Amino acid sequence: EIVLTQSPGTLSLSPGERATLSCRASQSVSSSFLAWFQQKPGQAPRLLIYGASSRATGIPDRFSGSGSGTDFTLTISRLEPEDFAVYYCQHYGSSPPRLTFGGGTRVEIK
Amino acid sequence: QLQLQESGPGLVKPSETLSLTCTVSGDSISSSSYYWGWIRQPPGKGLEWIGSIYYSGSTYYNPSLKSRVTISVDTSKNQFSLKLSSVTAADTAVYYCARHRGQQLVTFDYWGQGTLVTASS
Numbered sequence: 690e691i692v693l694t695q696s697p698g699t700l701s702l703s704p705g706e707r708a709t710l711s712c713r714a715s716q717s718v719s720s721s722f723l724a725w726f727q728q729k730p731g732q733a734p735r736l737l738i739y740g741a742s743s744r745a746t747g748i749p750d751r752f753s754g755s756g757s758g759t760d761f762t763l764t765i766s767r768l769e770p771e772d773f774a775v776y777y778c779q780h781y782g783s784s785p786p787r788l789t790f791g792g793g794t795r796v797e798i799k
Numbered sequence: 800q801l802q803l804q805e806s807g808p809g810l811v812k813p814s815e816t817l818s819l820t821c822t823v824s825g826d827s828i829s830s831s832s833y834y835w836g837w838i839r840q841p842p843g844k845g846l847e848w849i850g851s852i853y854y855s856g857s858t859y860y861n862p863s864l865k866s867r868v869t870i871s872v873d874t875s876k877n878q879f880s881l882k883l884s885s886v887t888a889a890d891t892a893v894y895y896c897a898r899h900r901g902q903q904l905v906t907f908d909y910w911g912q913g914t915l916v917t918a919s920s
Contacts, residue, residue, distance in 0.1 A: 736900065793845050
C-alpha cells in the first residue's frame with residue numbers, strides 16, 4: 690500500500706507570496722497517477738492537477754505541479770486571497786485498483 | 800454541466816446499514832463510459848476513498864472497507880448507490896460522490912456537494 694506524506698502540515702504565508710507544498714510517496718509511483726486537490730471549508734474538493742503536472746480545466750496558471758518517483762510538489766506562484774485552503778495529493782494504484790490521499794497541507798493567511 | 804447530488808438519511812444507528820444515493824444530471828451514466836466513486840471525510844480529517852463502480856457494474860473497493868461496502872448502479876434512474884453495513888461512530892463523515900476523470904479510475908473531476916452522515920443512537 691502506497692502511503693502519501695504531505696508537508697508541511699500548515700503553511701503560513703501572505704497574499705502574493707509563493708507556496709511550495711510537498712507530497713512524498715512511500716515508494717516510487719508513476720507520475721501519471723498523481724493528482725492534487727484544493728478544498729475550502731464546507732466545500733467538496735476541487736481537482737487542480739492530474740498526471741503530476743497537468744492543470745485541470747479552468748485552473749489558473751499560478752498553480753503548477755512537478756515531481757517524479759517519490760517526491761512531488763504543488764507550487765502556487767503568487768497566492769491570491771481565494772487560495773487559502775487545504776490541499777491534498779492523491780495517488781492511484783492499479784494492482785489492485787486503489788486510490789489514496791495524503792493527509793493534507795493547510796495554507797493559511799499569515 | 801455535469802452535476803452530482805448525494806441523498807439519504809443523515810442519521811444512522813450503530814450496527815445498522817448506511818445507504819446513500821448519488822443522482823447524476825447533465826450526462827447519462829449508461830452512455831458515457833465513466834467510473835463513479837464514493838469518498839468520505841470524517842469531521843476535521845482527511846479524505847478516504849470508499850470504492851468505485853463502472854457504468855457496466857464492475858466494482859472496486861477500498862480493502863479496508865471491502866467487507867462492509869456495496870456499490871451499485873441504476874442506469875434507468877441515472878443513479879449509483881452506496882451501502883455500508885455495521886456502522887460505528889467511526890463511520891461518521893461527510894460522504895461525497897464523484898466522477899472519475901477521463902474514463903479511467905485515476906482521479907476525480909466532478910464532485911457532489913457532500914452529505915453528512917452521523918452514526919449515533
